[in-house]
Amino acid sequence: MSKWYGYYRPDGQVGARNYLLILSATIYANSVVERVANTIEGAIPITHHLGRCQTKSDLKMTFDVLCGMAKNPNVGGVVIVDHFREELCNIDDMAHEISKSGKPVETVNIRAAGGAINATTEAIRKAMYLARELSTYKREEADMSQFLFGLNCGTSDTTSGIASNPALGLCSDRIIREGGRSILAEFPELMGAEPWLTSRAVNKEVADKIEKMIKEYEERILATGEDIRGSQPTGDNIAGGLSTIEEKSLGGAKKSGSAPIQDVVFYAETPGKEPGVYLMYTPGHGSESITGIAAAGAQVLVFSTGGGHTIANPIMPTIKITGNKKSWEKMQDTVDLDLSGILEGTLTLEEAGDLIYNEVREVLSGKLTKSEILKERTGFAIHRIGLSI
Amino acid sequence: MKKIAYVVDPKDNVATIISDEVKEGMKIPVEVDGAKLEIEVRADIPYGHKIAIRPIKKGETIWKYGLSIGRATEDIEVGDHVHVHNIEPLRGRGDLAKKQKEGICCE
Numbered sequence: 031m032s033k034w035y036g037y038y039r040p041d042g043q044v045g046a047r048n049y050l051l052i053l054s055a056t057i058y059a060n061s062v063v064e065r066v067a068n069t070i071e072g073a074i075p076i077t078h079h080l081g082r083c084q085t086k087s088d089l090k091m092t093f094d095v096l097c098g099m100a101k102n103p104n105v106g107g108v109v110i111v112d113h114f115r116e117e118l119c120n121i122d123d124m125a126h127e128i129s130k131s132g133k134p135v136e137t138v139n140i141r142a143a144g145g146a147i148n149a150t151t152e153a154i155r156k157a158m159y160l161a162r163e164l165s166t167y168k169r170e171e172a173d174m175s176q177f178l179f180g181l182n183c184g185t186s187d188t189t190s191g192i193a194s195n196p197a198l199g200l201c202s203d204r205i206i207r208e209g210g211r212s213i214l215a216e217f218p219e220l221m222g223a224e225p226w227l228t229s230r231a232v233n234k235e236v237a238d239k240i241e242k243m244i245k246e247y248e249e250r251i252l253a254t255g256e257d258i259r260g261s262q263p264t265g266d267n268i269a270g271g272l273s274t275i276e277e278k279s280l281g282g283a284k285k286s287g288s289a290p291i292q293d294v295v296f297y298a299e300t301p302g303k304e305p306g307v308y309l310m311y312t313p314g315h316g317s318e319s320i321t322g323i324a325a326a327g328a329q330v331l332v333f334s335t336g337g338g339h340t341i342a343n344p345i346m347p348t349i350k351i352t353g354n355k356k357s358w359e360k361m362q363d364t365v366d367l368d369l370s371g372i373l374e375g376t377l378t379l380e381e382a383g384d385l386i387y388n389e390v391r392e393v394l395s396g397k398l399t400k401s402e403i404l405k406e407r408t409g410f411a412i413h414r415i416g417l418s419i
Numbered sequence: 420m421k422k423i424a425y426v427v428d429p430k431d432n433v434a435t436i437i438s439d440e441v442k443e444g445m446k447i448p449v450e451v452d453g454a455k456l457e458i459e460v461r462a463d464i465p466y467g468h469k470i471a472i473r474p475i476k477k478g479e480t481i482w483k484y485g486l487s488i489g490r491a492t493e494d495i496e497v498g499d500h501v502h503v504h505n506i507e508p509l510r511g512r513g514d515l516a517k518k519q520k521e522g523i524c525c526e
Contacts, residue, residue, distance in 0.1 A: 188435045188467040191484070192425055221510040225486060251511045258511035259503075271435065271467030273481075273501065274508035277488035336467070356466070373437045375421045 031208055032387075034177070034394040035169040036103070036329070040132025043103035044172040046329040046394045049074045049345055050161050051105045052153070053096060055112035055119045056081030062111050062138070062146055066153045070161055074344050078412055081112075081119035085416035091297060093118040095412045097127040098298045098325025100135070104345050106164040107134040109157045111149065114141045134160055169396065175209030175305070177394065180323040180331030180346060181285040182215060184316040186263075187270020187336025191281020193353025193372040193382075194334040199287030200383030201332070201390065206289040206305050213301065213328055214286040215312040215319045217247040218262065222276030223283035230291045232306070239294045243311055262314065270336045270354075285334060297413055298325035316341050317411035320348065324410075330393050332386060340364050342401030343409035347393050350401070351386060364400055424449045424458075424470060428485030432473040433501050435483075436464045461498040469501040481506050 036044040050073045054063040060077040067075035076099055080092045096119065100108045108128055112121045121137035128135050136156040143149035181202060183190055202212045214220075220227065224241055231237035251258055263272040272278050292306035298321075301308035310326065312319040316339075320331055324346040332349045333341060338361025342348035352358050355370035362368070367389055371377030377385075393399060423441065424434035429452035441447060441464045449456045449472055456472065464470055469483070475495040480487045489508045495501060509515075 188469070189437070192427060192435060218511065222486065222488070248511050252513045252516045255513045255517045257514035258508065262511065268503055271465070271469065271502070273469065273503050273506045274489040275510050276486075276508055277483060279510075280484040280486055280488065354467070373422075373425070 031173060032391055033171050033173055034391050035396070036172045036176070036394060037106060037167050038170055039103050039106075043327065044176045044329070045103035045106065046347060046396075047104040047345065048106045048164055048167050049104055050157060050164055051076060051100055051108045051345065052157060053100055053108055053110045053124075054078060054081075055096065055110055055121060055124055056116050058113035059111040059140060062140060062149050062153060065150045066109065066111070066157055069154050070157045072161065073157055076344060076410065078410070080412055080414065082116045083419050084414065085419065088414045088416045089118050091414065092412050093124070093127075095298045095321060095325045097124055098300075098327070099345060100124075100128040101131045102324055102327050102329075102345055104329055105133070106167060107136075107160040109136045109138065109153055109160065111138045111140065111153055114139070134163065136160060173209065174205050177205060177210040177330075178301070178326070178328045179205050179210055179212040179390070180320065180328035181212055182316065182320050182323065182331060183282055183285060183334040184341060185266045185270075185335045185337035185339045186272060186278060186281060187267065187354060188272060188281070189270075189353040189373060190334055190336040191277070191284055194336070194351050194369050195281055195284035197353070197369055197372060197379050197382035198285045198332055198334050198351065198386055200379060201386040202285065202307070203287035203289050204383065204387050205390070206287075206307070209305050211301055211305055212286065212289070212307045213310050213323050213326060214283070214307055215310040215323055216282060216314045217244055217311050218251065219275070219279050219282045219314045220244050220309075221248055222279040226283055227291060227309070230288065230307070232290050232292055236291060236293055240291065240309060243294055247311070266337050295326070297322040300326050313413055315411065315413070317409045318413040320346070320409045321411055322413060330390055332390065335365065338365055340401070340406055341409045342399065342406040344407040347399045348401055348409060349386075349389055349393055349399050364404065364406065366400055422450070423447045424472075426451050426472065427483060430485040431482045432471060432475055433469040433481060433483055434472050436466060436468055436470055439466050441470075459498045461496060462500040464500045471495045471497055471499045471501050473497060
């Protein structure tokens with residue numbers, strides 16, 4: 031049984047990182063958040079354009095995602111900044127929710143502080159003392175049952191479905207055998223893969239839920255009256271040889287291996303405790319999808335990419351893998367693992383699965399991904415359904 | 420030996436090209452469920468794109484991974500390039516749903 035080393039949190043979860051999060055509650059706090067994060071060593075800024083004038087269900091989703099990012103075990107402490115008083119996305123409601131994790135939370139209100147300069151000063155000071163405290167935390171031994179593994183893919187080509195995704199599936203199976211859990215997301219990109227997914231559901235209720243929720247996503251697309259072609263597969267997918275959404279879905283679903291599927295959860299919802307695969311109802315949009323996975327508490331994500339990709343979540347280390355030799359050669363500054371040997375005939379799928387597994391274990395224990403070193407943080411975007419009001 | 424074309428499931432009627440060298444007129448080996456076929460290529464096919472390994476009639480299902488990835492929009496011969504010009508998805512098609520609703524289309 032493989033061990034890894036992480037930061038234990040007051041609620042028993044274990045983090046792969048020990049980040050200080052500077053969290054914007056609403057769009058109008060973004061600049062203060064950026065100034066604070068630029069000043070404080072190791073602080074991670076989370077900014078976005080939402081948090082007000084949203085429909086209630088969307089506002090709740092924004093709140094859940096922001097609090098979920100703060101509650102992710104990779105975060106050790108949080109400074110939240112808001113600008114006046116929003117519904118839900120305000121420092122009081124957010125601090126109340128995040129405090130349930132037991133981790134330290136500080137708050138700054140820009141209006142109460144007397145404007146942007148004073149708020150920046152107040153937040154920097156609070157962040158500095160929190161950073162001092164976090165710097166004393168030490169890594170301790172953990173096992174795979176304390177790991178929630180994120181699975182995603184993007185800029186997929188046909189090598190994704192026949193090489194890197196099946197290898198990732200074997201890695202996911204191994205983690206689940208050792209007591210861990212995986213999240214498979216991107217519901218519109220599961221259309222056509224229902225027979226595989228339902229056959230692995232732990233019971234009929236879960237199988238029916240899988241069918242129902244993929245159909246629901248499809249019906250939402252149909253309700254637009256539009257032809258999905260032009261949006262899915264995307265232009266880069268088509269260049270890489272993918273012809274239809276069904277082909278993309280079948281290749282994409284391979285990431286989840288052959289382990290039992292335990293349940294379907296909503297966007298950013300934390301899965302249950304049983305080892306296995308959990309499906310998360312997210313769009314295919316990569317940044318929105320991996321944000322839902324990070325907000326659910328996943329510590330590390332593997333992103334399988336045919337063409338190469340710059341995506342990486344700000345708080346969930348994002349390991350990128352490719353099975354396409356040309357993409358590795360072009361994008362090796364941002365892609366972490368070359369699995370092109372699978373199609374070259376020099377690497378078996380099992381060996382590739384073990385390579386990914388070992389990389390995941392090392393990253394869980396502190397090895398930096400290329401995207402972390404480069405501060406690539408493009409993988410944060412909050413999903414929304416309704417209008418701005 | 421390095422494969423030129425990769426067939427995922429014995430049921431499939433397409434293979435994925437995993438070579439940069441596949442040009443019109445070439446003959447390439449394709450292994451389906453242990454049986455070795457030789458297929459004459461009818462177009463230049465880029466890396467990662469698909470080739471038909473069985474004749475497919477207009478309207479028939481295209482099989483990959485042993486499951487449907489859509490249907491043929493024209494007759495496809497063995498050795499043809501199979502891509503967005505001759506195959507269409509059947510899922511998430513608001514345009515088809517709309518036509519059906521208005522009674523314009525069949526299916």
